[in-house]
Amino acid sequence: MSADRADLSYAAKECSRGMANPTRGDVVRLKRVLRYLKGASRVVNLFVWQSPQSQLVTYSDSDWAGCAKTRKSTTGGVIMLGSHMLAHWSSTQSTIALSSAEAELNALVKAVSETMGILNMLKEMGKGFKARILTDSSAAKGIVNRVGCGKVKHLEARQLWVQDAVRRKVIEVKKVSRDLNVSDALTHHWTTVDGIRHFTQAGLSWKR
Numbered sequence: 001m002s003a004d005r006a007d008l009s010y011a012a013k014e015c016s017r018g019m020a021n022p023t024r025g026d027v028v029r030l031k032r033v034l035r036y037l038k039g040a041s042r043v044v045n046l047f048v049w050q051s052p053q054s055q056l057v058t059y060s061d062s063d064w065a066g067c068a069k070t071r072k073s074t075t076g077g078v079i080m081l082g083s084h085m086l087a088h089w090s091s092t093q094s095t096i097a098l099s100s101a102e103a104e105l106n107a108l109v110k111a112v113s114e115t116m117g118i119l120n121m122l123k124e125m126g127k128g129f130k131a132r133i134l135t136d137s138s139a140a141k142g143i144v145n146r147v148g149c150g151k152v153k154h155l156e157a158r159q160l161w162v163q164d165a166v167r168r169k170v171i172e173v174k175k176v177s178r179d180l181n182v183s184d185a186l187t188h189h190w191t192t193v194d195g196i197r198h199f200t201q202a203g204l205s206w207k208r
Helices: 007-016 023-037 100-124 138-144 159-167 182-186 192-201
Strands: 043-046 055-063 075-080 084-092 130-135 172-175 202-207
Touching: 007 023, 007 084, 007 172, 007 182, 007 192, 023 055, 055 100, 075 100, 075 182, 084 100, 084 182, 100 130, 100 138, 100 159, 130 182, 138 172, 182 192, 192 202
Parallel strands: 055 130, 130 172
Antiparallel strands: 043 202, 055 075, 075 084
């Protein structure tokens, strides 16, 4: 269900991490998801009529060292075409980020990769689209808008290729406030108020 419902994306990811060796804590988390589904059994993605769009907008966010056991961070992202949500993801980063800037950068690299994949697909269909990546991290934005490692010595080549994409204007990276960052709800547990605010902005609607 999480593949279609962005509101379940983070919860499903966390529950899946305990599938191999489940603990009592994993059972508690699963029960919480089931209680949520009992109260929100139907959520739909709304694709309302809108004028033709020429730009993809991708929201990127990370929760640095959010896992208390492994201290790995979570990456969250949402790709929007106007008011239509095309894709979303919530995943645990494979390496331990040494700073919040590195965690946000990893999330930004993932967002750029997913966005460029859709751009290439649209290009093959004969449609030219622009792309804008929105992040609430000033540090990650600063890193990708310059050339080279700078003072951040531990950056790897798999991250720095984004700088070239920005330089060639394949994608544009801008700052967005956390309150308006839709992907924030894909990186940690959220309250009803925050969840409804973010997911409504992403085109989701709760149906009874």
